[in-house]
Amino acid sequence: EPYSRILAKLASEAKPEAILFPHTAVGSDLAPRVAAKLRTGLSAHVVNIELGERGLLRQIVPGFGGSIMAVVLCPKRRPQMATIMPGVARKPKPDWSRRGEVIRVEEEVSEEELRARTLELVEEPPEEKPLEEADIVVAGGWGLRSREGFRIVEELAEALSAAVGGTRPALDEGWIKPHQMIGHSGKTIRPKLYIAIGISGEMHHTVGILDSGVIVAVNNDPSAPIFEVCDYGVVGDAFEVIPRLTSMLRELRGAQLKQEP
Known part of the structure; x- marks a missing residue:
């Protein structure tokens, strides 16, 4: 819960056009919480994403058990949000002329917000060949x-x-x-x-x-x-x-x- 609160606060301040999460256990749990706080839409399990006119994201999502591919748009609300399946995007060639900015944010989290407790860490055996x-x-x-x-x-x-x-x-x-x-x-x-x-x-x-x-x-x-x-x-x-x-x-x-x- 504190993570969704902090992310929603940052999004409200920065007002990004889009927020993308990986479709993992953590991403699938966190994304809908953030979307609900921001009162915007969320596309889950996206297998492809395209940039349309005026920054509108065309989010490709399998439907009806994968029998169709639907295009999901969110034209009226911002940010546009989606969880992306890992591995669907090709790794681009490095462009050393581009530089991203990492902004460090520090937030206070109270004990009351930390509802989950780590009781034990169990390592799964590694996959033979991922x-x-x-x-x-x-x-x-x-x-x-x-x-x-x-x-x-x-x-x-x-x-x-x-x-x-x-x-x-x-x-x-x-x-x-x-x-x-x-x-x-x-x-x-x-x-x-x-x-x-x-x-x-x-x-x-x-x-x-x-x-x-x-x-x-x-x-x-x-x-x-x-x-x-x-x-x-x-x-x-x-x-x-x-x-x-x-x-x-x-x-x-x-x-x-x-x-x-």
Whole structure:
């Protein structure tokens, strides 16, 4: 509560055109509190943002489970506010001619305002390969049918030294962990190579992969939506295609290791 009070006070004094928060646990909790104090609108889970005429922000938000992309505007109230999904913005090249100003603000916070207390700090084990940092991501979906079937994704990822991801159904079935889910309710990634196995390609998933360098899809349904966004598509049985590909990669790696002095 003290953080939202302080931010709202600063915004009232500085009168910025826009305030953007990351769509994280902290950002998603803090942003609506600040917006309510400022009596302005807030767009959550924004996957893209564009600057329109007269400083109006065009905020792109998935709707109806990711089946549509809505454009949200806030023309009558200021500041314009949004929570942005981490990873959706490309890192620009440095422009050393530009300089930002950091303004240090000191505020008093009373004990009564600090309602939360830290009782214990528990460190989670680090992710083996964070999806956002991986050059190669191999992901699986409902088409793999079972936890055992999903192992072909993990085996291919191991052969490629890649990160493992998946869809909402894969998470619901317990095949992946929450930090591995890609798409509207998960992570937005942009690896150099993305391999989708048994993934139909509904918008709520593909919104998280569209900026990948190369997208390869394997699916036995030739009409699957994933083939509309991929660069290379294989119409076939993933349980035949992927093990053969994994075996070939292992053989190539083994041959390379033998040639090394």
